[in-house]
Amino acid sequence: MRTKIVAGNWKMNLTRDESLQLVADIGGEIQNHDLNGNRVMVFPPFINVGYVMDSGNRNQQIEVGAQNLHQAESGAYTGEVAASMLTNIGVNSVILGHSERREYFHEDDDLLKEKVDAALKNGLEVVFCFGEKLFERQAGNHFAIVEQQLKKALFHLSEKDWEKIILAYEPVWAIGTGMTATPEQAQEMHAFIRKTLTKGYSEKLAESISILYGGSVKPNNAEEIFGKTDVDGGLIGGASLKAADFAAIIKALS
Ligand code: PEP
Helix, strand or coil: CCCCEEEEECCCCCCHHHHHHHHHHHHHHHCCCCCCCCEEEEECCHHHHHHHHHCCCCCCCEEECECCCECCCCCCCCCCCEHHHHHHCCCCEEEECCHHHHHHCCCCHHHHHHHHHHHHHCCCEEEEEECCCHHHHHCCCHHHHHHHHHHHHHCCCCCCHHHHEEEEECCHHHCCCCCCCCHHHHHHHHHHHHHHHHHHCCHHHHHHCCEEEECCCCCCCHHHHHCCCCCCEEEECHHHHCHHHHHHHHHCCC
């Protein structure tokens, strides 16, 4: 059985105080909800990760991760954060490959491969994001793009390494735009991703990997998207900043 996950990417939002309030509010919203083995994660900006983790008001069911890391172990990289710094404060998970990192910080598949290796070397679990842009989908290239992103950044990994990988398919045209992939489009791509994993590794591995959908998931569409066979939950941006909306999305996981 694959683990189902709802993860909130807070991006560059919320002060420390707002972050503490939000995590306490989400905890309150889900305190009587049986997660039934499903996971809930939030990803605050670096500066607030430790505060949110240590928050006395945090419902312990809510895991806390980081949004990025630098590929080097340490060194002269002003403004950056190394994997060991995250694990040292108790962080277990990191998002890599988000489309905003690819677009605004020019992170390409080769760099992401290095970042994935740094994360795994330090024992971190990776939520790996990938997905096509609108023009790529319109040109009918979306499957090829996704396959290439996966192969370049992840297909050097061993089967054992994959135990630490969560995939997040996020069509760029659906992120923060209010345009959601239809449940059928999400299912079609997730099934393709599993087929690609089967070809590169094995059916057993493909069936074991949690594949999240990301892109304008809201309380009113979460249940339908999560209801698809190959969708194991969601990576949520905007709606993760509102406790009631995020809790409703968590509750949409079966
Ligand atoms: C994201 O940034 O990963 C995301 C899915 O954002 P949104 O839910 O706002 O589209």
